[in-house]
Every structure is written in structure tokens, then in C-alpha cells.
Amino acid sequence: MSDPLVLLGEVRTCLLPTERALAGRETSALLALLPGQQVQIRERPLPRAVSPGIAVGVDCVLATVRNAKARSVGTVATHAVLVGGRVAQSSSAVRVVRAADSNRKPWDHYLASVGTVELIPRIGDDTAAAVDLAEGFLEASSATTLDLASISDRLLTRVTMDAQRGGERAPVRTSPTRLRWSARVAPTLDGEARGRTVVGFRIENESVRSVRIVVPTVQDLAAVQRFCEDLAVHDWLLTTLGSALADVQGIGRDRDPVAMLSPLLEQLVHLWMPGAHTPPRMRELWSRLEADPGFTKQWQAQVGQLRDRLTVATLEALRSAKISDAYW
Secondary structure, three states: OOOOOEEEEEEEEEEOOOOOOOOHHHHHHHOOOOOOOOOEEEOOOOOEEEOOOEEEEEEEEOOOOOOOOOEEEEEEEEEEEEEOOOEEEEEEEEEEEEOOOOOOOOHHHHHOOOOEEEEOOOOOOHHHHHHHHHHHHHHOOOOOEOOHHHHHHHHHHHHHHHHOOOOOOOOOOOOOEEEEEEEEEOOOEOOEOOOOOEEEEEEOOOOEEEEEEEEOOHHHHHHHHHHHHHHHHHHHHHHHHHHHHHHHHOOOOOOOHHHHHHHHHHHOHHHOOOOOOOOHHHHHHHHHHHHOOOHHHHHHHHHHHHHHHHHHHHHHHHHHHHHHHHHO
């Protein structure tokens, strides 16, 4: 099979709707999506569990910037991830390769390469086609093209509903986020691969982010999905903490800010470990993201503000208690 023109993916991230973080056995039971397939678990430096991969067959059109005819047939690979027993993700990805000919094959041909779709028509040379497909996917708004959003959403809904069977609820209200990503190989320079990976991160709206990655070699593509999952977790943590702090600013005196903020400090703050689960090939990207836009700087500022708000609320509660005792 030929090298992929482009990798396309989406990661959905949310808080697992349980009262507490799941332990190892509970995590394994939740993510055992396929009988006989093992859940991969890593305990250090932060627990991370990955479900077996699921293949979803697709026969659809790929979005392109030039609106070229780009029919593709194959399978999308999707799996669930649980970080720290607390943050749930669904991650779907697909490699786009050129088909050997213009004839559609039986499904057993496509099932032999899970996570790959074959582009049947020829649209430009490899470099032009890769850019066209990458940008088309990230900018697509049509439901008639490859829809990784629905595939990821369906799996995340399945995992969260299974976690809720006991009637549990999360101790804090949060919103999910979507991170859509594309990755392609940079054109060679004088016949040699370029030595640096390039990443572009953009916040599209309150819940959607897009990531563009260009790697030096085809071998580097294998590490992109895990980097994007790690990035999605930390972007979700930033978004969740920022939203909670904004909500506290507007609450009335009849609501307790301690009850709103203390679960965040207890259950989420310790999950901040950028790059902990990123493959070595991609860790250099975190150094650039730390410089601009400065993920950890923003996180530290938010955590400081969170602790300050809790301290002030506690002091006010003690002051009110002393005043009540004095009147008594």
C-alpha cells in the first residue's frame, strides 16, 4: 500500500460522569469494548487507559478546498481513552491513501487495513492533494463529507452512558470539547526530509479547536494521534477551569463558591502533565506550545486564581460565623 497522503482525526473530551475517579479494574471494565481484546493501561506518571480499537466502515466523499470529487472507501479507526480515571475521550482517525485503481473493492479488502480509506479519483499530485484534503477536512461544514464528529460522539456517548449505569453524577458541571486535526508530510527540500515538525493550534469557538501538523517523514505520522489526544486533554482542562472561574464571577450571594470550585481543585488540578503521554518524536511540540500561546503559564494563573477564590470564600465564611456567634 502507498504512503498516506494525509491523516485526519478528531478527539472529543469530557468529564466522566461519576462521583469519583475510577480505579484500575473499573477502568478496564468500562473500556472493554470488544470481547477478548485487552485494555491498554499505563500507570506512570499519570494513569491512562486505551480501549481496543473499533473499525467503522465508510463510503463517502472527502471534503476538499477546491470542491474536487474525492470519493473514498475504507474504515475509520476509533477508540476510547480515560485519563486519570476522570477525563474521558473518544479518538477517531483515518489515513488517506491513493487507490490502486478506480474500481471499488469488496469490504474484506478494506477491513484488512483498519483506519485507512482509499481515495478513488486522482486529485492533483501528492503534495497538492495532501494540502487540499487537510484544509478541506478542517474547514468542512457539510454533513455529506467524512464525518468523524458523529463517529467520535457515538463512542463517547456509549462510554459515558455505561459509566452512569449506577446513577452517579459528576461533582461539577462541565462541557465537552472537540479537537479536529490533520497531519501530512512536508515536501522534501532538495531531495532531503525537513528536520522539524510544525504545529498550528487554533481555537475556532467555545468548544471546537483545530490543529494542523506537518512532519518531516512518513514515520513521524504514527505519533501524531497520541500527541493530539494529550493536547486535547490539556486544552479541555484549561477550558473547564476558565469556564468555572467565569461562572463564579457572576454568582449571587445565595450560592456557595466553595461548593463550585473545590471539586475542580480536588479532582482535576493534579491531571496537568503536558507531554506525559506524548511520544518522544512529538514532545518538542509541547516546548513550542509552552512558549506560544503558553499553556502552562495560563494554567498556573488559573489555578492560582482558583485557590485565591477558595481562600477568600473560606475567610468570608469564618467571618460570618464569628459575627453570628457574637450576636448569639
